[in-house]
Amino acid sequence: MKLWGGRFESGPSEIFERFSNSLDFDRRLLDADVRGSQAFARALEQVGILTAAERAQIVDAFDAILADSRSPAFYEGAHDEDVHTLVIRKLKEEAGAVADKIHTGRSRNEQVSLDLRLWLREECDDLRALLCGVMGRLLGLAEMYPAALIPGYTHMRRAQAVLWPHYLLAYFEMFARDWERFGDARRRIDLSPLGSGALAGSGFPFDREAIAVDLGFGGITRNSMDVSADRDFALDFLYACSVTMLHLSRLAEDWILYSSEEFGWLSLGDDVTSGSSLMPQKKNPDSLELIRGKSGRVIGCLTSLLVTMKGLPLTYNRDMQEDKMPIFDAGDQLAGSLAMMSAVIDSARLNPARPAAAAEESWVVATDLAEALARAGTPFHQAHQIVGRFVLQSVRAGRKPADWTAEEMQAFAPEFTRECAALLRPEQGLKSRELPGGTGRLAVAQAVAAAKLRLGEMIV
Numbered sequence: 342m343k344l345w346g347g348r349f350e351s352g353p354s355e356i357f358e359r360f361s362n363s364l365d366f367d368r369r370l371l372d373a374d375v376r377g378s379q380a381f382a383r384a385l386e387q388v389g390i391l392t393a394a395e396r397a398q399i400v401d402a403f404d405a406i407l408a409d410s411r412s413p414a415f416y417e418g419a420h421d422e423d424v425h426t427l428v429i430r431k432l433k434e435e436a437g438a439v440a441d442k443i444h445t446g447r448s449r450n451e452q453v454s455l456d457l458r459l460w461l462r463e464e465c466d467d468l469r470a471l472l473c474g475v476m477g478r479l480l481g482l483a484e485m486y487p488a489a490l491i492p493g494y495t496h497m498r499r500a501q502a503v504l505w506p507h508y509l510l511a512y513f514e515m516f517a518r519d520w521e522r523f524g525d526a527r528r529r530i531d532l533s534p535l536g537s538g539a540l541a542g543s544g545f546p547f548d549r550e551a552i553a554v555d556l557g558f559g560g561i562t563r564n565s566m567d568v569s570a571d572r573d574f575a576l577d578f579l580y581a582c583s584v585t586m587l588h589l590s591r592l593a594e595d596w597i598l599y600s601s602e603e604f605g606w607l608s609l610g611d612d613v614t615s616g617s618s619l620m621p622q623k624k625n626p627d628s629l630e631l632i633r634g635k636s637g638r639v640i641g642c643l644t645s646l647l648v649t650m651k652g653l654p655l656t657y658n659r660d661m662q663e664d665k666m667p668i669f670d671a672g673d674q675l676a677g678s679l680a681m682m683s684a685v686i687d688s689a690r691l692n693p694a695r696p697a698a699a700a701e702e703s704w705v706v707a708t709d710l711a712e713a714l715a716r717a718g719t720p721f722h723q724a725h726q727i728v729g730r731f732v733l734q735s736v737r738a739g740r741k742p743a744d745w746t747a748e749e750m751q752a753f754a755p756e757f758t759r760e761c762a763a764l765l766r767p768e769q770g771l772k773s774r775e776l777p778g779g780t781g782r783l784a785v786a787q788a789v790a791a792a793k794l795r796l797g798e799m800i801v
Contacts, residue, residue: 358422367424367665371410373459374428374452375403380555381447381535388545390446395439402435424456425449446547448539450569450657457668458530459556461578464672465527471679472520472585473800476513478686480796483509483789488782490767491606491696492705499703502767505691506789507780512592513792519585520799526577533558537565540656569656572646575664579643582671583636589678590636593629596689600626605695610688613681628685632678639674642667700767702741704732709770710761719756727754742766 353361379400386396406428409415421427433440483506491508492499533553536543542565549561562568599606609626617623645667649660707728714724731753735745747762763769775781778788 363423363662364421364427369669370424370456370460373456374424375407377455378443379403380552383555384547384552385445388547390442398436398439399443402432405435406431425452446543446545450539451534451537454534454568461530462527465523468675469520469523471676472516474683475679476516476796478683479509479513480792482686486691486693489691489693490700492700492703499705501708502700502705502770503780504785507785510788515588522581526581529577530574531559532562534562534568537568540566540569566656572650572661572664575668576646579646579671582675583640583643586636586639586675589682590633593633597626597629606692608690613685613688628681632681635674635678639671642671706742706764706767706770707732709764713761713764714756727756
């Protein structure tokens with residue numbers, strides 16, 4: 342059946358039917374469509390279109406449709422244009438002629454917006470829960486190695502020493518922002534469009550606020566034309582998905598490197614790695630590589646909808662049907678990637694000796710030395726030059742920081758005090774970085790404790 346047709350002398354061609362039908366992907370909206378239609382039936386009763394008995398008959402029929410939809414047989418032989426047409430056909434089979442009243446004063450334009458908002462609202466909640474799982478596991482891994490020292494990098498060159506928990510907290514902050522970003526998107530999603538009609542507002546005096554309350558929305562949309570044309574809320578969701586995947590991809594890239602033989606910092610469990618069909622010795626980080634790869638796919642979903650929407654005149658255009666596949670795919674890929682990353686974190690084990698040795702044999706202490714000179718009164722630019730020459734001579738001579746004595750340092754530059762020699766050990770420099778957000782041991786311990794409290798509030 343179709344929800345239109347009186348104006349046409351003949352029906353659509355077979356090729357147009359195949360080209361335009363969307364049931365194979367928008368069927369995921371069935372639960373949302375039914376819940377929205379049940380609320381609309383109650384609204385129709387309030388404006389006198391349905392009697393109490395008719396409303397009860399329709400609502401009960403929708404309950405039966407929801408129950409039947411759990412069976413794969415529900416969709417067998419379905420050739421409906423979209424999920425909305427399918428639901429209406431099923432309603433007529435269940436409720437009879439009264440089903441013809443359900444679309445009174447309602448447009449498919451607002452119906453699609455409603456269904457997407459209901460679906461996305463739940464998807465945001467589910468993804469936030471998965472993000473909490475990743476963040477909790479990062480904190481657990483941080484607490485496993487509270488004193489582990491690693492080199493921090495800029496330009497993929499060893500830069501300064503940091504604590505392992507400080508490094509993991511950087512990703513905790515990224516994912517915490519993602520959690521907030523999905524909350525921001527959810528707030529814009531959480532507006533009821535029902536009562537907007539096709540673009541001019543409904544011709545029936547619906548209580549839009551009451552409908553919003555019925556469906557658990559935080560408010561109503563403000564402009565009927567905007568409702569018909571709007572997919573900003575979907576773009577917000579896709580942007581949040583894309584940034585989260587970006588963060589997952591960066592973590593994956595780090596750990597692909599850190600678990601390689603060249604680094605040897607991390608070991609990954611057999612349950613999240615795979616082997617080679619030819620080389621028996623291989624243990625490949627395929628789980629992380631797939632996360633890294635799927636980030637491009639999700640970012641492509643955002644780009645797809647941006648390009649679809651960029652040239653559309655107000656209000657609704659059929660192009661907007663192309664919103665659902667990128668929305669569904671982005672949500673699916675992100676959910677899978679978050680679950681996969683949780684499993685990877687559970688399996689990961691740090692070999693603290695390797696990153697500690699990398700820090701000790703390199704010149705990550707150089708900034709600590711320059712700052713010590715500055716604290717003692719040497720202008721920082723001069724201190725920078727002194728330490729730079731000191732590092733240059735050491736590199737030329739093949740000497741590591743631990744190879745120098747206090748006397749040799751003072752002979753190189755009188756600005757070096759005996760106390761500067763202690764800073765040749767990377768862990769000493771941490772003591773000057775106890776400000777909030779720094780990598781000092783106390784600052785990091787406090788940051789981990791605060792992060793645990795914040796995570797508890799997110800989970801609630």
